[in-house]
Each structure stands twice: as structure tokens, then as C-alpha cells.
Amino acid sequence: MVLARTPAFTPLAAVTTLPAVTGEHASRPGHLARDFLARVRAELQTRHEAGEGGLALVAAYTDAVDHLVRFLAAEATAHYASRYARINQRCAVVGQGGYGRGELNPSSDIDLLFLFPWKVNPFVETVGEVILYGLWDGGLVVGHALRNIRECGRLAQRDMKVKTALLDARYLAGDEALYAEFETKMFEEVWSHNPTAFFKEKLAENTERHARAGDSVYLLQPQLKEGQGGLRDLHTALWMAKVKFKVRSFRELVTLGQMAERDVVELEEALDFLWRIRNALHLASDRHQDFLGFEQQERLAPALGFPPERPGVEAFMRAYYGRAAVVNRFSEAVIARCVQAEPYRRSPGVRVIRPGVRVQGRTLSVVNRAIFERDPSVVVQVFADAQRHGVTLAPATRELIRDCLALLAAHHDQAAVAAAFLDILRAKGHVDETLFEMHKLGVLKTVIPEFGNLDCLIAHDPFHIYTVDHHSLMGVRELERLRAGEFATSLPHVTHVMREVDRPELLFLGMMFHDVGKGQGHDHSGRGARMMRDIATRLGLNEDETAACEFLVQHHLLMSHLAQRRDMHDDQLVIDFCRTVGTLENLHRLYLLTYADMRAVGPGVWTTWRDSLVTELYVRAREFFARGVFEAEEPASRAGRLQQRVREAAPAATIPALEALFRTMPDSYFLSTREESIVPHAELRRQFGEREAAREQPPVATQLEHFPEREYTEFAVCTRDRPGLFAMLSGVLAAHGLNIVAARITTSRDGVALDVFRLSHEGSDIALDAERWERVEHTLRGVLRGEIDVEALVESSRRPSRFARPRRPVPTRVEIDNTVSREHTVLDVFTADRVGLLFSITNCLYHLWLEIHLAKITTMVDQVLDVFYVTDHQGRKIEDAARLDAIREELTRALEADGAAASAQAAGG
Numbered sequence: 001m002v003l004a005r006t007p008a009f010t011p012l013a014a015v016t017t018l019p020a021v022t023g024e025h026a027s028r029p030g031h032l033a034r035d036f037l038a039r040v041r042a043e044l045q046t047r048h049e050a051g052e053g054g055l056a057l058v059a060a061y062t063d064a065v066d067h068l069v070r071f072l073a074a075e076a077t078a079h080y081a082s083r084y085a086r087i088n089q090r091c092a093v094v095g096q097g098g099y100g101r102g103e104l105n106p107s108s109d110i111d112l113l114f115l116f117p118w119k120v121n122p123f124v125e126t127v128g129e130v131i132l133y134g135l136w137d138g139g140l141v142v143g144h145a146l147r148n149i150r151e152c153g154r155l156a157q158r159d160m161k162v163k164t165a166l167l168d169a170r171y172l173a174g175d176e177a178l179y180a181e182f183e184t185k186m187f188e189e190v191w192s193h194n195p196t197a198f199f200k201e202k203l204a205e206n207t208e209r210h211a212r213a214g215d216s217v218y219l220l221q222p223q224l225k226e227g228q229g230g231l232r233d234l235h236t237a238l239w240m241a242k243v244k245f246k247v248r249s250f251r252e253l254v255t256l257g258q259m260a261e262r263d264v265v266e267l268e269e270a271l272d273f274l275w276r277i278r279n280a281l282h283l284a285s286d287r288h289q290d291f292l293g294f295e296q297q298e299r300l301a302p303a304l305g306f307p308p309e310r311p312g313v314e315a316f317m318r319a320y321y322g323r324a325a326v327v328n329r330f331s332e333a334v335i336a337r338c339v340q341a342e343p344y345r346r347s348p349g350v351r352v353i354r355p356g357v358r359v360q361g362r363t364l365s366v367v368n369r370a371i372f373e374r375d376p377s378v379v380v381q382v383f384a385d386a387q388r389h390g391v392t393l394a395p396a397t398r399e400l401i402r403d404c405l406a407l408l409a410a411h412h413d414q415a416a417v418a419a420a421f422l423d424i425l426r427a428k429g430h431v432d433e434t435l436f437e438m439h440k441l442g443v444l445k446t447v448i449p450e451f452g453n454l455d456c457l458i459a460h461d462p463f464h465i466y467t468v469d470h471h472s473l474m475g476v477r478e479l480e481r482l483r484a485g486e487f488a489t490s491l492p493h494v495t496h497v498m499r500e501v502d503r504p505e506l507l508f509l510g511m512m513f514h515d516v517g518k519g520q521g522h523d524h525s526g527r528g529a530r531m532m533r534d535i536a537t538r539l540g541l542n543e544d545e546t547a548a549c550e551f552l553v554q555h556h557l558l559m560s561h562l563a564q565r566r567d568m569h570d571d572q573l574v575i576d577f578c579r580t581v582g583t584l585e586n587l588h589r590l591y592l593l594t595y596a597d598m599r600a601v602g603p604g605v606w607t608t609w610r611d612s613l614v615t616e617l618y619v620r621a622r623e624f625f626a627r628g629v630f631e632a633e634e635p636a637s638r639a640g641r642l643q644q645r646v647r648e649a650a651p652a653a654t655i656p657a658l659e660a661l662f663r664t665m666p667d668s669y670f671l672s673t674r675e676e677s678i679v680p681h682a683e684l685r686r687q688f689g690e691r692e693a694a695r696e697q698p699p700v701a702t703q704l705e706h707f708p709e710r711e712y713t714e715f716a717v718c719t720r721d722r723p724g725l726f727a728m729l730s731g732v733l734a735a736h737g738l739n740i741v742a743a744r745i746t747t748s749r750d751g752v753a754l755d756v757f758r759l760s761h762e763g764s765d766i767a768l769d770a771e772r773w774e775r776v777e778h779t780l781r782g783v784l785r786g787e788i789d790v791e792a793l794v795e796s797s798r799r800p801s802r803f804a805r806p807r808r809p810v811p812t813r814v815e816i817d818n819t820v821s822r823e824h825t826v827l828d829v830f831t832a833d834r835v836g837l838l839f840s841i842t843n844c845l846y847h848l849w850l851e852i853h854l855a856k857i858t859t860m861v862d863q864v865l866d867v868f869y870v871t872d873h874q875g876r877k878i879e880d881a882a883r884l885d886a887i888r889e890e891l892t893r894a895l896e897a898d899g900a901a902a903s904a905q906a907a908g909g
Contacts, residue, residue, distance in 0.1 A: 009059035012047075014039040015067045023078030026130050030137025033068060037138040040064045044106050045283055051305070054275025055268070062104040066172060068138070069093060069112075069131060073173035076130035084123035091116050091124045092174040092182070093131065097143075100168035101235075105275065107282040107289070109141045113152075113169065115182055120146050127174075141288075149182045156190045160201045163190060167239050187246070195243045199339055202236050217324045218470035220317075220458060224278050225290040229324030231274065234267075237334035244338040250330075258337050259330075260399070267330045270323035277320065280304060292320070314458055321456040321467065329440065336395040353385055354378075365394035369404065376407040377416035380438075380447060384423045387434045398441060405446050418539045421447055425505035429484065432477035435512070439473060448538075450516050450531050457519045463860040465602035468515050474600035475511040479504075479592060493615050494595050497588050506545055507589045509536065510552030511596055517553075529554035551586055552593055559594040563613040564858045565828060565867045566820060569672040571632035573820065574620045584625045591618045605860065608711040609741050609760055639667040646678050657682040660689075664748040668853075672744055673756075680705065681716060681754060688718040688752065698784035702777055711761040712741065719784065721753040724846040726855075729755055731790040731839035732780050735797045736772065740838055743855040791843070794836035810863045812895045814888045818877060824853055824869035825878040827887070831895050833864045841866055844894045848887055849873055 017039060019025075025032050044061055073093050081089060097111035098104060114128045128146060135142045147155070156163040166186055171179040214227035225231045241247055245256055250267065253259040280300050281289040292300075297313050306312035306319075340363060351359045356371035357378070358364070364386045366372070372379055379401055386393055393401070411417060424434050438444040445452030454469040466474060481487065482498040501507060513535060517528025532553040536546040558580065566573055581587045594614055599606040624630055643662050650658055661682040673681070684703045692699035700719040707713065715738075717729055726745050733740055742758040782788035810832035817826040829841055838857065845852060845868065854869035871877060878884055 009056045009063065012040055012043050012060050012064045014043050015064055018067060018071050021071065021074040021078055023075055025072075026075040026079035029072055029075065029130055029134030033072070033134040033138030036068055037140070041106065044279075048276075048279050048283055049303075053272045054277070054279055055272045057279050058103055058105060058275050061106060062099070062102045065099070065104055065110065065140075066095075068134070069095075070173045072131045072134045073127060076127040077174075079130075080123060080126050084121075084126070087121050087123055088117065089123050090175045090178050091127055092176070092179040093127075093172045094179065094182075095168075095170040095172050096165045097168055100165075100170040101238075102170065103231075103275075105278045105282045107285070107287050109143060109288065110135060111165065112142060112144045112172075113165075114144065114146045115152070115174075115178060116146070116148050117178060118148055120148075149178075149185050152182065153185055153189050156186070157193055160198060163198065164202075164239055166190065167242050191243055191246065198243055199240055202240055203335070203339075206233070206236055216466055216470050216474075217328050218321055218456065218467040220465055220467065221291070221293045222320070222324065223290055224274060224281070224292055229328035230290075231278075231327070233331040234271075234327055237331040237338075240338040241334050250334070253334065259334065263330060263333070263399075266326055270326035270330075273319065273323045274327070276304065317458060318456045325440070333395045333398065336392075340394065353389065354381070357382055357385060359385075359389050359391055362391050363394045364389065364391045364397065366397045366400055369400060372400070372404040372407055375413075375416075376404065376411035377413060377420055379404055379408045379443065380417050380420035380424075383434050383438055383443070384420055384427070386437075387424060387427050387430045390430065393437065401441050401443065405442050408443070409446050414538070415540060417447055422505060422539060425508045429480065431508055432473065432480045435473050435476055439469065448535055450513070450535055453519060454516065459518070463601055463605060463863065466600070468518055471600050472512050472515055475514070475593075475596040476508055478596040478599040479507065479511060482592070482595075491611065493618075494592065494611070497618075498592055501588050501592060502585055503545070503548075506541075506548045507552070507592055509539075509549045510556070510589065510593055513549075514553050514556040514593065514597060525554055525557060548586065548589065551582070552589055555580065555590060556593055556597060559590050559614060559617060560598060563594075563617045564610065565856060565865065566826070567672070567824075567854055567869060568613075568617050568620060569668075570821060571638075572822065574617070574624060575630045575632055577617070578621050578624045578630055581621065584622070587618065587621055587625065591615075607760075608709075609758075612710050635667040635671060639670040642670050642675065646675055650679050654679050654682060657686040661685055664750050664752070665746065665754070666749070669746045669754070672854075677705065677714070677756075681718075681756075684716055684718045685748075685752065685754065692720065698781060700781065700784055702780070704773060708761070713759045713761065715757045715759055717753070717755045717757075717780070719753055721747045721751050724843070725753055726755060726852050727839055727842035727846050728783050728790050729757070729780070730842050731794045731836065732776065732783055733757060733759070734836045734839050735779065735790075735793045736776050737797070738776070739859075740855075741857050741859075743857075745852050745854065790839070794839050798835045812892050812899065814891050814895075816884050816888060818879070818884075821869060821877075823877065824871055825884075827868045827870060827891070829864075829866045829868070829891065829895070831864055831866075832899055833859055833862050834899065837864060837898075838866065840895065840898045841868070841891070844891055845870065848890060850878075850887070851875065 014036060018036060019032075040061065044057060047060070048057055070093075077089075092115040094100070094113040094115055095102075095111070096113050098108055099110050099112075104110075112131070114124060116124045124146065128144065132142055132144060152162075152166060156166050169183070169186070209226050209232060210228045212226070213223040213230070217227075217229035219227060223230055238250065241250070241253060241258075245253065245258065247253055247256070250259065251264055254261050254264055277292065277300065278290065280303060281292070281296060284296075284299065289296075297317060301312040301316035302308050304316065306316040349360055353359055353364075356367040358367070364382060366378075366382060382393070382397070382401070408417070424438075425431060427434075435444065438447075439451075445455060451469065454467075454472060457468040459466075459468055459471065464471060479498065482491070482495050483504070485495060485499075488495045498504075510532075513528065513532050515524065515528065516531050516535075517524035517526070520527060529550045533546055533550045536549045541549070558577070562568065562573065562577060568574065578587075581590060591614065595606065595611075598610065598614075647655070647658060647662075658679065661678070664685075670678070680703060684701050687701040688699060691701060698719065700717065702718075703714075703716040705714040705716075715733070719725070726743070730740060730743070739760040740757050741760045744756050746754045746756075748754065779788060779793070783790050783793070810830075812829075812831040814830075815828040817828065820826055827845075831837065838855070842852060842855075849872065850870040851873060852868050852870055854867075856867040858865040858867075878887065
């Protein structure tokens with residue numbers, strides 16, 4: 001076991017039920033093993049439910065499996081010794097991996113090594129078969145190897161995985177002298193062989209594993225074993241400690257003076273809790289399970305003694321994060337001691353950067369506690385020193401900082417502390433790394449107690465993957481990545497703004513505290529802004545700087561809200577936004593904060609599509625600031641100027657079609673359409689006219705325009721307008737698996753519809769699949785001719801799936817905004833994502849006698865926010881309160897029924 005070789009535990013009662021060794025069970029070991037392990041599992045369940053700790057249950061189960069392995073080995077020896085009396089019977093049974101460490105959870109795998117002195121023989125093979133068949137028949141998953149000592153050494157020297165497995169070796173049964181010889185050889189020839197290469201590989205494995213399973217302790221759905229702060233971190237630290245210090249457990253590091261007793265005690269308490277969670281996961285699923293998802297959290301929290309429902313789950317996860325942080329901190333400390341250079345007094349190259357603070361190589365160290373006692377602000381200054389010199393804190397210095405947090409909190413000269421903290425934010429790089437380190441050691445919440453409110457705080461939505469504290473610092477990391485030019489090619493616009501922004505420390509502060517008001521009721525933005533003002537004042541910022549930070553927190557959601565949910569071609573909306581923003585510098589910072597906030601939510605949230613939306617709003621607002629006049633231009637005037645620009649640039653052959661388009665399309669079309677798309681749309685309208693004149697059925701023309709750099713395709717449809725047309729079109733696209741992210745619906749003065757859909761490329765190759773588009777057009781014509789029922793078409797696309805994963809329920813909510821647009825009523829529809837959702841909504845709106853003019857679709861994991869700009873059939877806003885209530889109620893009812901039906905059908909019900 002990582003803590004000690006023989007932890008205290010109470011053996012399982014089932015152990016006493018094994019019979020005396022007679023050799024009679026060797027030929028049929030499975031029946032006995034099955035009965036024994038069934039009793040073991042039942043007792044594990046009972047003791048776990050009675051509240052037994054994780055350490056004790058793991059040790060008891062490992063002991064029970066040890067008894068079974070030893071019994072089977074003894075039975076095999078007793079039965080077959082006489083049959084193979086003439087051959088060498090020396091053999092040792094050795095546990096490896098987690099079993100070797102003595103760390104078996106109820107559904108853990110077993111890894112055995114059958115050790116022999118020279119050549120494998122029938123006796124060794126037969127003993128191995130008896131043990132393996134018994135364990136397999138008992139329901140255990142068992143891996144095994146048969147090797148002699150020389151083979152073990154040779155393999156371990158060239159295969160790091162074998163070497164790692166042998167580091168966990170533990171004697172179980174058989175020839176003890178042979179095992180002692182094996183252990184001596186491993187110590188002399190393997191453990192000490194090329195430790196640098198071993199450390200390098202283990203650190204690389206750590207990095208790759210964290211990238212795959214989770215690069216943070218504070219994931220909302222963590223991996224108990226493979227993620228950061230998981231059990232594998234401890235295993236890595238132990239393997240490296242065994243090679244470096246020749247120890248068998250972490251407790252031996254205390255004897256060597258490498259770790260403090262309190263650290264091991266703290267780790268023991270953390271492991272007890274984490275193993276209790278893992279025991280619960282294994283017992284509940286009856287399989288190897290390490291994923292602590294939302295569903296598992298809700299089930300386990302009350303079972304582990306926490307209150308029911310959300311408060312209990314939050315308390316449970318805070319307890320988990322606290323323990324995982326201990327594992328992370330302890331593992332990092334051990335690993336650092338394994339790879340660090342010799343102490344500075346023995347090596348050259350020491351730089352004294354302030355009294356008592358020294359840098360050697362890549363490490364900064366503080367000589368002793370007295371440095372912090374004389375001036376506690378040095379606790380913060382050493383982070384600035386490490387940041388400036390590009391070095392890490394020595395393990396002993398990190399522990400010293402944790403010991404001196406109370407001194408820092410009580411320090412009378414908070415101005416010096418604030419100045420040191422601002423120096424960190426004003427540095428030219430490594431701001432994120434420094435803040436993460438300060439947070440990990442508890443310094444951040446000591447300097448600014450409000451940040452402590454975010455510690456392990458859970459965001460209650462389906463798309464954040466981190467706790468609020470980690471999300472806030474991840475936002476700072478995203479800004480630093482921008483500043484370093486990491487996305488200069490893929491995101492040139494936002495990169496340029498980041499490099500040019502004035503006083504980036506204000507942006508970092510806004511990012512750190514944009515969610516500081518969360519967890520204390522509604523309006524977290526307003527409450528957070530007031531808290532931000534207090535924080536900025538204590539840090540000594542002037543009024544302009546304070547107001548800038550306050551603005552960012554107050555309005556950190558505004559740009560995302562407008563870009564994704566509102567019509568950015570509405571001049572008045574952009575003007576109102578500019579008036580709220582106030583200054584060009586505020587605009588720059590809000591743009592950057594919006595980017596970083598969305599990137600820090602999790603992978604895939606900041607898409608090329610969202611980048612184009614937010615950047616479009618930023619550019620439009622910047623144009624108004626450049627003009628210096630916040631006044632909307634008359635739509636007819638703007639449309640006329642745009643038409644003239646298009647006319648002057650267009651080929652002569654297209655002018656007749658263009659003039660026809662100019663005569664028939666409303667001003668709103670020209671104000672919301674990219675200039676380069678107007679000529680193609682004129683040609684599309686001309687094609688429709690020709691087909692209608694030729695009496696084609698149906699008279700329809702379509703057009704594709706791919707934008708691979710923006711990861712979307714525009715699909716334009718021109719046909720004679722009819723009631724429910726938009727619902728038909730969205731149903732056809734949904735049935736073909738196309739992801740609509742926006743749509744604009746325009747009807748000309750002579751009754752011709754020009755509907756333009758933007759279709760996301762994410763997860764598909766729609767820009768390249770010509771056959772797919774032929775099928776779409778074929779279906780579209782069938783629907784418009786009345787040959788295909790679009791409702792039935794959408795229903796058939798909701799195929800049952802054997803692999804449908806359970807989802808957190810997403811309630812349906814409909815909000816109505818009659819203030820944001822002068823001409824339209826705006827519907828915000830929140831509901832669970834599903835196939836054909838847009839068709840279901842638009843079909844309902846059609847039956848409510850509403851005309852759709854603009855649709856914007858946002859999908860975040862399993863939740864969708866669809867926005868519709870609508871009017872009645874006379875083109876008027878919906879003003880009647882009773883009618884608005886009826887729209888809300890009917891749309892909610894229809895979507896709840898549709899969601900239930902879709903869920904049942906997708907699950908095969």
C-alpha cells in the first residue's frame with residue numbers, strides 16, 4: 001500500500017470459511033473460489049453500507065484475495081507435488097500492480113507473476129493454472145506472467161511498463177527464498193538502472209494522462225484514477241520515490257526527512273475518503289468504475305452520508321475536491337523531491353535575488369521561516385520573483401508558504417502585499433501559472449478573501465466542466481495564450497486586440513473575479529461588480545482602474561448574450577451596446593474577456609462560429625466608436641448606399657437580376673446580408689423566376705456557399721412563400737442531420753421567400769459531400785410537392801440507439817422580450833437538444849400564426865437556446881399580454897411533449 005505495508009484492518013469473516021489444505025480442491029478450484037468470493041462481496045457490501053472507511057475495506061478485501069491465492073497455491077502444491085517429484089518445484093507467486101501495492105477495490109483487476117529460478121516446467125505451469133482458473137471462475141479479472149528472475153531483469157531494463165509493474169511486486173505464496181533473491185536482483189540491477197530515463201518517461205506519462213483524462217483537480221465530472229489529483233498521480237510519485245530513495249511506502253519518506261508526518265497523515269485521510277468513493281462506485285456498478293459523473297454524484301452523495309439533492313451533492317463534491325487537492329499536492333511534492341537538483345550549498349550557480357531568497361537552476365528557495373516572519377509580504381513577493389526568473393518554487397518553500405498563511409493574513413502592511421500582487425498581474429508573462437500556484441497553496445484567497453468564495457464552487461449548468469475558481473483562472477490562462485501568440489494564425493483578430501490592450505492587469509483582474517458573485521443568489525453580475533469595486537479599492541487602484549474592473553464584472557455576459565441571441569444588424573441594438581460600454585478600451589477588454597470566459601468553459605465552446613458572432617459585434621461597435629456619433633442611420637439610406645456599392649462592383653451581365661432584387665426585397669434584407677452574397681442571391685432569384693415561368697413543380701431554386709475558414713455553409717432557398725415554409729425547410733435539413741446555427745427569413749414584396757440557413761461544419765464534412773446535397777434537394781422538392789410528410793420525415797430520423805447515454809434533465813423555458821427590437825417580438829427558447837428540435841419549434845410557431853424573420857441557434861452540450869424574431873401575419877409585434885402568455889404556454893407544452901416523445905423514441909421505447 002502506498003502509505004504502509006501493513007495497514008490496520010479487520011479481516012473479513014469470509015476468510016475463516018476457507019477449508020484446510022488437503023489437495024482435494026486442486027482439480028476443481030472454481031466452485032470453491034466462486035462461493036468464497038460471493039461471501040466476500042456480500043460482506044464488503046455490508047461493511048461499506050455500515051460506513052467502513054476506504055482504507056480498511058481495501059485492506060480487508062486485499063487480505064481476502066491473498067488468502068484465496070495462498071489457499072489455491074497450497075492446494076496445487078499438495079495435489080501435484082508427488083506427481084512432479086522429479087522436477088524442480090521452486091516457484092513463488094507474486095502480486096503486481098495495484099494488487100502488489102495491496103490496493104484492491106471490489107472490482108479491481110488482479111495481476112500475478114509466477115516466478116521460477118531458471119526454466120518453466122510442468123509443475124510451475126500446473127500450479128499457475130490451478131490459481132488462475134480458480135480466480136477466473138470466481139469472477140475476477142486476472143492478468144499474469146511466468147518469468148524467471150533473469151527474464152524479469154532483462155525485460156524491466158528495456159520496458160518501462162514491466163519495470164513499473166515490478167516496482168509494486170509483493171510476495172504472496174511459494175518459495176520465499178526465491179522471492180528474496182528476486183527482490184535483491186531487482187534492487188541491484190533494475191531499480192537503480194537509468195533513473196533519469198525512468199523519471200522522464202513517468203513525467204511524460206503523467207502529462208499525457210492528464211491531457212486525456214482531465215488537466216485539473218476541479219473538473220465537475222472527475223476521473224478518480226486517471227485525472228489530476230487521481231490515484232495514478234500517487235502511484236507515479238511512489239514509483240519515482242522507490243527508484244530515488246529506495247523506499248517501499250510514503251511513510252518511509254518521513255523517516256528519511258523527505259516528507260513531514262502531518263503530510264502523510266493528511267494523505268491518509270484523503271485516501272480513506274477517495275477509496276470509499278471508489279468502493280461505492282465498484283459496488284454499485286459491479287464493475288471497474290472510476291468516472292464520477294453527475295449521475296453517480298447524485299446517487300452516491302446520500303449513500304455516503306451527505307444531505308439529499310443539490311446541497312448534498314455540492315457538499316460531497318467539495319469534500320472530494322479537497323481530498324483530490326491533497327493527493328495532487330502530495331504527489332507533486334514527492335515528484336519534485338525525486339527530480340530536483342542537489343541543495344544549493346553543494347552546487348554552483350546560486351543567485352541571491354533578495355535577502356534569504358535564492359535561485360539555483362530552475363528552482364527558487366527561501367532559506368528559513370524567519371524571512372516570512374520579518375516581512376510576511378515576501379510570501380507574495382517570492383511568487384513574483386519566481387515568475388520574473390521563470391523558475392518554480394522548491395518543495396520545502398511551498399510547504400513553508402502554507403505554514404505562513406496566517407502570518408500573511410494578519411500582516412499590517414497590506415499595501416505591500418497588494419503591490420506585490422499587482423506586480424504579478426503586470427508582468428509580461430506567466431501570470432496564469434503564478435496565479436494557479438498561489439491558488440494551490442492557499443495564497444490567493446489569503447490575499448483576496450473573496451476568491452475563497454469560489455473555492456470548489458460548482459457551476460449549475462450542463463456545459464461548464466470546471467469549478468468556478470478553476471474556470472476563472474483558466475480564463476486568465478486563455479488570455480496568456482493569446483498574448484503569447486498561440487492563436488495568431490487561427491484567431492488573428494482577437495490575438496491582435498490582446499497584444500494592443502492597455503493595462504492588461506485590469507483585464508486579468510476582471511477575468512479572475514467575473515464570477516465572484518456566484519453562489520450567493522441571483523444577479524451574480526451586479527453583486528460581483530460591487531465586490532470587485534471593494535477588491536480594487538483594497539488593491540490601491542485609482543477610480544478609473546476600479547471602474548474599468550467593475551464594468552467588466554458587471555457586464556461580462558453582455559457581449560456573448562447579444563452576439564448569440566440578438567440581431568446584430570439592428571443599429572439601435574449596437575448603439576445601446578456602445579453606450580453601455582462607454583469607452584473603446586472597455587470594448588477591447590470586454591471582447592477579450594468574453595473570448596476567454598467562453599474558452600475557459602471547456603473544449604469546443606469557443607467555436608469558429610461563435611468567434612465570428614462575437615467578433616462581428618466587436619467590429620460593428622468599434623465602427624460606431626470610430627465615428628464618434630451614436631446615432632442610427634435611416635435603413636433606407638443605408639440600404640441605398642449598399643445597393644450602389646454592389647451595383648458598381650457587379651459584372652454587367654448580372655445588373656438586370658440585381659435591379660429586380662433591389663426593387664422587390666425589403667431594406668432589412670440588404671442590412672443583414674453580406675455584400676458578396678447579394679449578387680449570387682440575385683442570380684438565385686432569377687433562376688426561381690425562370691422555373692416558375694416554366695411551370696416547374698415545385699418552382700424552387702437552391703444555392704450553396706461554403707466558408708471552410710469559418711466552418712459553416714450557407715444554404716439559400718428561393719421559392720414562392722407559403723404558410724409553414726420555414727418549418728418545412730428546417731425539417732428537411734434536420735432529417736438529413738444538418739446542424740442549423742442561424743437562419744434569416746425574408747419575403748419579397750411580390751411574395752417570394754428567400755430563406756438563408758447557416759449550417760455548422762463541426763463534426764461533419766458537409767462542404768465536401770455533393771451526394772448528400774443531392775439527397776437534400778430531392779427531399780426538399782418532395783416535401784414542397786406534398787409527396788413527403790415532413791413531420792413523419794423528422795420522426796423517422798429519431799432512431800432508437802442502444803448507446804444513448806443518460807442525460808441530465810434540461811427544463812424547457814420560454815422567455816419573451818418585447819424591448820430589444822422596435823419591429824419584432826423576440827422569443828428565447830431554452831430546452832434539451834434533440835433531433836428535429838428546430839422543426840418542432842417552428843412548426844409550433846406556424847400553428848400559433850406567427851411569422852419568423854430571424855432565427856439564431858446556440859447549442860451547449862445537451863442544452864439549446866433558440867432565438868426567434870417574430871411578428872403576427874400582418875407583420876406587427878405581439879403586444880397583447882394575453883396573447884404573449886398563450887404563446888409562452890403553448891410553446892412550452894408542445895416542447896415538453898415533443899421532448900418526452902423524442903427521448904422515448906431515441907431510447908427505443
